[in-house]
Amino acid sequence: MHPHVIVVGAGFSGAVMAERFASVADQRVLVLEQRPHIGGNCYDYKNEHGIVVHQYGPHLFHTSKQEVWDYLSNFTTWHPYEHKVLSRVDGKLVPLPFNLNTLEQLYPSQQAAYIESLLIDQFGEGSKVPILTLKKASEPALRELGQLVYDKFFVNYTVKQWGCRPEDISPEVTARVPVVVSRDNRYFHDTYQAIPSEGYTPLFERMLGHKNIQVETSCDALRRLTLDAATGTVCLDGEVFSGKLIYTGTLDSLFSFVDGELPYRSLRFDYETLPQREFQPATTVNYPNEEAFTRITEFKHILPCNSAHTTIVREYPQQYDRANPEADVPYYPVFTDKNQDAYERYRQMTLRFNSLTVLGRLADYRYYNMDDAVQNALSTFASLHK
Ligand code: FAD
Numbered sequence: 379m380h381p382h383v384i385v386v387g388a389g390f391s392g393a394v395m396a397e398r399f400a401s402v403a404d405q406r407v408l409v410l411e412q413r414p415h416i417g418g419n420c421y422d423y424k425n426e427h428g429i430v431v432h433q434y435g436p437h438l439f440h441t442s443k444q445e446v447w448d449y450l451s452n453f454t455t456w457h458p459y460e461h462k463v464l465s466r467v468d469g470k471l472v473p474l475p476f477n478l479n480t481l482e483q484l485y486p487s488q489q490a491a492y493i494e495s496l497l498i499d500q501f502g503e504g505s506k507v508p509i510l511t512l513k514k515a516s517e518p519a520l521r522e523l524g525q526l527v528y529d530k531f532f533v534n535y536t537v538k539q540w541g542c543r544p545e546d547i548s549p550e551v552t553a554r555v556p557v558v559v560s561r562d563n564r565y566f567h568d569t570y571q572a573i574p575s576e577g578y579t580p581l582f583e584r585m586l587g588h589k590n591i592q593v594e595t596s597c598d599a600l601r602r603l604t605l606d607a608a609t610g611t612v613c614l615d616g617e618v619f620s621g622k623l624i625y626t627g628t629l630d631s632l633f634s635f636v637d638g639e640l641p642y643r644s645l646r647f648d649y650e651t652l653p654q655r656e657f658q659p660a661t662t663v664n665y666p667n668e669e670a671f672t673r674i675t676e677f678k679h680i681l682p683c684n685s686a687h688t689t690i691v692r693e694y695p696q697q698y699d700r701a702n703p704e705a706d707v708p709y710y711p712v713f714t715d716k717n718q719d720a721y722e723r724y725r726q727m728t729l730r731f732n733s734l735t736v737l738g739r740l741a742d743y744r745y746y747n748m749d750d751a752v753q754n755a756l757s758t759f760a761s762l763h764k
């Protein structure tokens with residue numbers, strides 16, 4: 379196959395680009411994916427007990443972006459699902475995000491009612507307050523609440539997850555889980571919240587099943603592609619490639635780490651299947667304080683199945699190390715100003731190649747949810763195919 383377009387990576391960013399180029403632009407697309415499967419971090423499979431397991435940690439789809447919902451609905455039907463999380467604090471399982479129900483479970487009722495009225499006066503009913511904002515509230519009782527939530531829910535979890543305290547990472551990270559001034563226990567508040575009925579992998583199979591698309595898995599694209607910055611030339615298997623190159627991997631690896639390594643955070647997933655119907659009362663229970671892992675997820679709660687067994691996963695954050703096969707997956711860019719500057723230097727290098735487009739969680743060095751990745755890919759395609 380002589381492709382018009384090469385797409386590196388078969389996660390949402392790459393799959394959307396491949397599907398759009400194949401079906402809208404009628405181009406031949408070659409997708410190169412280093413893992414033995416498609417789907418990127420959203421990859422899932424049914425295990426021997428009929429339980430759909432997410433191989434790279436729990437993936438809960440939620441979006442308020444109509445375009446994304448409509449687009450993905452071409453490739454799947456949906457199982458309605460609203461994610462709920464409990465956090466284990468002081469030996470109790472309480473709702474997270476911290477909300478008025480959580481407040482009532484941790485405070486004596488009179489004090490809870492008083493703090494509730496302060497929260498509503500100060501921020502308004504239904505508002506979402508980042509923990510770092512609440513900690514600086516002008517009202518002393520609210521500052522105290524902010525400190526308590528920070529101490530019991532955030533600081534140790536964040537140190538485990540990122541290797542640093544909440545103040546030392548971009549505020550957008552902890553703002554993902556704000557204090558919510560309502561009794562809504564849901565983890566997300568988007569218009570659409572659902573899981574592909576048969577799982578994510580069949581959705582990707584349909585996206586990439588187009589006759590114009592060829593997928594090669596277990597293929598590190600950087601072994602087949604050469605980029606010459608002096609001339610802006612891209613070669614595939616030693617021959618000049620004059621089509622479009624869409625790249626969704628890390629930028630430091632694309633440029634052979636010439637400007638040093640970009641920092642990432644990795645995870646170790648510890649899966650366990652138990653001979654019991656249920657392990658815990660919610661899909662995810664967070665362990666901010668006592669354990670080395672951050673959370674336990676039980677998959678049966680996501681897509682129900684009638685098995686006498688249940689499968690859970692514990693997530694252990696760890697330092698990313700590309701030389702260590704146990705820690706060489708860059709799950710999260712580490713969001714600090716310094717790292718952003720280092721990333722921008724790599725981003726500048728991409729401009730030397732007219733045919734190169736980079737996007738996705740890794741190549742954009744951004745904390746994208748699945749719907750962000752899909753939205754960006756749709757708009758990137760629209761800007762390339764006018
Ligand atoms: P990826 O899915 O990472 O895909 C990139 C692909 O490129 C990978 O398959 C990689 O193997 C491949 N690749 C990289 N380099 C090369 C190379 N040199 N050659 C060939 N292939 C290469 N989002 C939500 O909306 N809800 C959630 O609940 C949620 N939970 C998450 C939980 C965890 C633990 C993590 C890590 C992320 C979670 N996300 C969630 C985010 C979601 O995973 C991302 O938004 C989405 O996967 C981004 O898609 P992507 O295609 O940009 O990246």
Ligand code: UDP
Nearest residue numbers: 531532533535536539551552554555664666
């Ligand atoms: N966080 C925390 N305690 C929690 C949950 C989240 O401190 O119980 C912080 C932590 O820094 C985490 C961030 O909020 O990395 C974002 O949490 P989210 O659940 O969105 O993380 P993800 O699911 O993307 O790993």
